[in-house]
Amino acid sequence: MTYIISDIHGEYDLFLKLLDKIKFSASDKLYICGDIVEKGSHSIKLAKLISRLPNAKCIAGNHEYAFLKYYWGLMQSSPSDFDEILRKLQAYFPDDGYLLDWELVDWFEALPYYIEEREFICVHAGVSLDRERFILPLEKATPEQLVYDRTFKEAAVLPKDGKCVFFGHTPTINMGWESKIKPYLREGARGDKVSDYYKIHLDLGTWISGVLGCFLIETCQSFYVQK
Numbered sequence: 763m764t765y766i767i768s769d770i771h772g773e774y775d776l777f778l779k780l781l782d783k784i785k786f787s788a789s790d791k792l793y794i795c796g797d798i799v800e801k802g803s804h805s806i807k808l809a810k811l812i813s814r815l816p817n818a819k820c821i822a823g824n825h826e827y828a829f830l831k832y833y834w835g836l837m838q839s840s841p842s843d844f845d846e847i848l849r850k851l852q853a854y855f856p857d858d859g860y861l862l863d864w865e866l867v868d869w870f871e872a873l874p875y876y877i878e879e880r881e882f883i884c885v886h887a888g889v890s891l892d893r894e895r896f897i898l899p900l901e902k903a904t905p906e907q908l909v910y911d912r913t914f915k916e917a918a919v920l921p922k923d924g925k926c927v928f929f930g931h932t933p934t935i936n937m938g939w940e941s942k943i944k945p946y947l948r949e950g951a952r953g954d955k956v957s958d959y960y961k962i963h964l965d966l967g968t969w970i971s972g973v974l975g976c977f978l979i980e981t982c983q984s985f986y987v988q989k
């Protein structure tokens with residue numbers, strides 16, 4: 763089975779609870795739409811776990827991107843003092859930054875900013891559309907566009923392409939909905955396959971709501987756990 767999740771934000775225990783609930787196994791796949799770090803208190807513990815899951819594919823969100831920009835700035839100002847740079851990077855995560863090592867820094871740096879599969883796209887904040895509402899080529903988008911997009915979350919922004927776009931970044935409760943995954947069904951579609959949806963909004967504002975959820979591609983079901 764193939765699951766998609768976003769914006770775990772350091773909620774390590776809740777993430778494990780969710781994996782337990784869906785009985786996540788070596789034959790399953792997990793896509794993570796960014797923002798695994800900050801807000802919650804186990805950013806690096808969570809990132810380490812995810813980096814070692816062979817069947818998980820993760821992209822960068824704005825929180826990973828901001829961390830990388832800080833890292834790149836340090837590398838420019840004192841490129842040879844690696845011990846000092848690592849100390850500063852560890853201090854970036856006040857709760858469990860001491861767990862950060864160079865291997866994980868390299869893992870963050872290698873994260874893609876989107877994933878495109880046959881039936882769906884994973885992005886953190888959103889994709890840009892042309893005037894006809896078709897998705898502009900993803901390989902031409904900048905990281906900033908993909909991790910900070912402000913308009914894609916709006917209900918009226920519905921891409922015409924046949925692929926479903928999974929995104930997070932803004933908690934659904936900030937848009938006046940409940941802490942539930944918000945699917946946007948195409949007109950006349952039944953909703954039993956992922957391409958029946960224009961887009962699916964995954965960010966449940968876990969650090970505020972205490973709810974974490976994921977979407978199952980094959981059956982279009984959502985699963986939730988609560989603190």
Ligand SMILES: [Mn+2]
Pocket residue numbers: 797823824825886930931932
């Ligand atoms: Mn975000």
